[in-house]
Amino acid sequence: MAFEEPDSPVCRTASLSDLDAIRALEVVEFEHLAYPYFVLRQLFELHGANWTVAENAGVVCGYVLTAVDGDGTAWFLGFAVASACRGRGFGRVLLEAALAQCRKVHAEQVYVTVKPGNRSAYHLYKEIGFAWVDHEVDYFGTDEPRDVLVHRIYH
Numbered sequence: 001m002a003f004e005e006p007d008s009p010v011c012r013t014a015s016l017s018d019l020d021a022i023r024a025l026e027v028v029e030f031e032h033l034a035y036p037y038f039v040l041r042q043l044f045e046l047h048g049a050n051w052t053v054a055e056n057a058g059v060v061c062g063y064v065l066t067a068v069d070g071d072g073t074a075w076f077l078g079f080a081v082a083s084a085c086r087g088r089g090f091g092r093v094l095l096e097a098a099l100a101q102c103r104k105v106h107a108e109q110v111y112v113t114v115k116p117g118n119r120s121a122y123h124l125y126k127e128i129g130f131a132w133v134d135h136e137v138d139y140f141g142t143d144e145p146r147d148v149l150v151h152r153i154y155h
């Protein structure tokens, strides 16, 4: 009898050894805006304890890079699912796990930027309770507009 792959990722806290996989997904998904490895490494030093990765069949297939300040504000600084794993609910599961982590560390608002036109990301954020708060034409530099969304957490 063949074993079926479970169609739900295992979410866990990131470890240093996940940085190569995160970097590889960043490059594919965000191209010139991908975080360089050294930036990921430094962000990891500060925030890695709050990062969530998703594994499918033992392979990292997605991540949410969460940063939390000491004042109740969190940001999702990166979020992606490997293209081969999309459309199976992994993104939603990852976001929910990342939000649970924000709740655990007593964040009260979680911000994220999204490129206007990124319909699947926008759809997911809205579905799990993010609301639009701002739009900046050159948020990430010339011709890189972003909407800013926020999710309020009530404790």
Ligand SMILES: CC(C)(COP(=O)(O)OP(=O)(O)OC[C@H]1O[C@@H](n2cnc3c(N)ncnc32)[C@H](O)[C@@H]1OP(=O)(O)O)[C@@H](O)C(=O)NCCC(=O)NCCS
Binding pocket: 029, 079, 080, 081, 082, 085, 086, 087, 088, 089, 090, 091, 092, 093, 113, 114, 115, 118, 119, 120, 121, 123, 124, 127
């Ligand atoms: C955004 C991303 C993480 C979603 O991952 P995923 O595993 O496919 O997410 P899910 O399967 O959980 O959900 C995708 C949702 O988008 C919806 N969707 C897909 N294409 C859509 C479209 N063109 N318009 C509206 N909704 C769309 C799906 O129906 C699904 O919603 P549902 O669960 O209500 O049916 C993935 O597409 C990705 O990595 N994209 C590239 C990186 C990126 O854009 N990251 C976000 C940066 S803000």
